[in-house]
Amino acid sequence: MDAPTEGRGSQRCGYVGLVGRPNVGKSTLLNRLLGMKLSIVSRRPQTTRNRLIGVQTRGDTQFVYVDTPGLHGEQKKALNRYLNRSAVTALGDVDVVVMVVEPERWTDDDELVLKHLRRAGRPVVAVVNKVDLIPQKDRLLPFLEKLSQRFEFEEIVPLSASKGHNVEPLEEILRRFLPEAPFLFPEDQVTDRSERFLVAELIREQLMRTLGQEVPYSTTVEVEAFEDEDGRSRIAAVIWVERDGQKAIVIGKGGQQLKRIGQQARAQIQDLLERRVHLDLWVKIRDGWADDERAMKSLGYDD
Incomplete structure (x- = not known):
């Protein structure tokens, strides 16, 4: 899928969905993109329970990030079913999706995320988070190659949300997929939550x-x-x-x-x-x- 044509002198504004299985670092990535702590984080999976919007305005571009609960196969309780519904529903309302994964690890829940992305039909950028935990970077290359074969990602971006490594190039990529449109929020607003x-x-x-x-x-x-x-x-x-x-x-x-x-x-x-x-x-x-x-x-x- 081709990125939208770049315009001149006009504002860009759109929704960016952050999705992935539990505990891959979506909320940490959101906080890093915003430059502040908005979404809570812990080492436990399913820390995020509600869709959370974070707004970042940079120059002529407003990114409206949507942090979602981690998609997971286990749906024993109504709460688990709610978390999955919340994440899947968000996919239909965004302009571009960021799928967050961990390096050297692919699970059934990652596959579940891809299943929903295929149905959504949105452009998808893959983020391989936590690359700072891989001491030998050449070990990452085989994983990136396999990842590129799993889905037609627009781009694959290795980064570290916790350290802030390689996050700026991600923003530049995402901007290409935001439509030319006026800002949805005041420039100083960072969320729609109370x-x-x-x-x-x-x-x-x-x-x-x-x-x-x-x-x-x-x-x-x-x-x-x-x-x-x-x-x-x-x-x-x-x-x-x-x-x-x-x-x-x-x-x-x-x-x-x-x-x-x-x-x-x-x-x-x-x-x-x-x-x-x-x-x-x-x-x-x-x-x-x-x-x-x-x-x-x-x-x-x-x-």
Whole structure:
């Protein structure tokens, strides 16, 4: 597929979908492209649960990046099905797709992503992320060759999102596929999400980073109160879990685990809001919420 014809003296604006299986670094790449932390990250798969738009305006071009949950074959719960629907739906609404993969690793979930890309019919740029973890660069060449045979990618770009290596050439490539169109957002806007949403995500990030293997996937966060007064924000949020045992783990002995989560989240929220924050956290039980579509909608997981 040929790239759009380059125009002169006109604005370009369009949507760029970031897709891939869980834990390949899509959110890290988004943050690097934006030059700021917008999407939460952790070493655990399925950290991203909602489509998140990040806006980057550079000169006459506005990139509207769409970070999506990782596509995965396992769909045991309603939450897993929601994550996949969210990612697949985004493919139909973008001008160009960035498929993020890891070097020297190809899984059934990567193949699932390609299956959906073939159906979407959008131009696709492959990004091979985490190349900084490959000590001998000549080992990368056979993987790149095999990758080029799997799909008709417009370009294949090896890079390191965490280190920022080779990210600028990716932007130059993506710009070619954006239509000539006026900007969709003010030049200083970076997302369409509310502060409430971003605050809830920062709290959930600490849950993903702090808790044991399974518990984070049974938690979600709901901001119940958000008030600004005297140059500071007072925020009250509920951490929802599915069972009594999970509640005890989140709280920890003598409340120390919850206190630690709150302290770490508060620091992140203060950086985001650029003001002092008073944060109150509670842990409550909502039995089986992750497999109950009505409960999920009430907690913000709504198509």
